[in-house]
Amino acid sequence: MRVRDAVVVITGASSGIGRATALAFADKGAGVVLAARREEALAEVAGECAQRGAQALVVPTDVTDPVAVEALGRRAMERFGRIDVWVNNAAVTVFGPFEETPLQDIRRVLDVNVMGYVHGARTALPYLREQGQGVLVNVSSIVGVVSQPYTHAYVMAKFAIRALSASLRQELRLTGPRGVHVCAVLPATIDTPLFQHGANYTGRKAIAMPPVYPPERVARSIVNLVRSPRREVIVGPAGRSIVMQSKLTPGLMERVLARQVDKAHLSRDEPAPASSGNLFAPAPGAGSVDGGWGGRRRTARRRLVTAALLTTAAVVGARRWRR
Template structure:
């Protein structure tokens, strides 16, 4: 599909990957429909998008847990632009904490946003795309949808579920002969977004972006690329690809490695944090941002070193396995 002039709906567009994706499509001259709970932040994104090539941007404040609101989002997109070529499900929240200490209401909220929000988005998008006979649905999952972590149980479960949803939809569309409707899944590694700052937290420790950290623009470029050349699943970030390979070849090693990494680098050993709901039930105030402040040359160097170390471990493990067979 041609990217330029495609009508693109993006949930979770007020910050992080969703915001970077909106700007990336706007730079390609695409009309973008911006959805999230935060009207003030969406207005800031609209202004940023419309600075690029005269792109049009429509703001539709939307709570993705409300199926009626998501249906209205699709209706307003079609009413304004006549069609929906691309729908990006990107709204997500998370909670940190030991399994037995996370309040069930917070656990359910993560699942409601990250799973049912995607269900609502997929149903609204596919209704339109089936009538058109074409379109691309892109679901943003995560590398933790393949390699689980401790202390983020609900988030990991939701990202596994997103992959399952995408796979099921692809199969159903194939059986229906809808060959021009594509469902793609993106699995980002750790991305420099405000997600960690906004997270609910019951760990007693401050959440940090676990290195290596990649920019949200990297994921946005991956999403734009899927419109040109749809793929089933694609990992964004070299370290993520190394983790996925390790998990498939040596799942036990991958689990032990992830556990150590989370304990050492994902939750601070120096800074404590009070328990709280984060942005689960009430949106964060302000105009939002694509970045969370986790970038920088130091982290770039660490990213390269860590990726090289893990990849070397994977290669060594494969070699050992080959020698034993």
């Protein structure tokens, strides 16, 4: 599909991957419809898109509300007359031991990260079907393939997003039209404000687990999926290595990632008070693309650590396979 002049709806467009994706599409000459809870931040993104010569429509939206998501689709149609691409991206998270994480927080993460995607897909697909073409992009994660501790709700949601995407692809294959595509994006750790904004009940500050990739890398992958749709695309070499190794030695990778999360995803030096983060109310301010985690020297050092862990896992797995 041609990206220039396409109409793209993006949820979670106020920061992180969603914001980077909006700017990437604006750079390519697409019109963007920006959805998130923070109107102030969306206005900033719209201004940045306008500076790039793109048309931008701001529609403050809570994706847990199906009526609001339906209204988002109508506003896009009223303004542009069609929807070519819908990017389900809005997400929240909670860190905490399973038995100490409030049930309402777990429920909220699933409501945003799963039902928000359901609401988006149910709104977008009728428009795409009627047009006979279009792309629905669901942003999942490598933790939708390989789980990790202390983010149970987030992990469940990311697995569910992959399952939803696959099921929708099967249904479209049976009922058509063939010009409508459903793609899942599986990023590794991305430099976004998600970690600062997440709810936290671990007593330890959540930090981006290395290696950390820029949000623009995910945005480019999403733009490329519009040009050439694929079932799933993993963003980040470390993510591809982890997914591949998990297929060869799943039990070993569970143990490796458990240790890695405990050592590198939760700080041992910086405590954090219990907080529900941005689960029930959006973070204040104008938002940003990145979360400040991506210094080159630090990222390079962390990549070496991750590579060493993966190499160890591969060697141990190979020895066990030979036995």
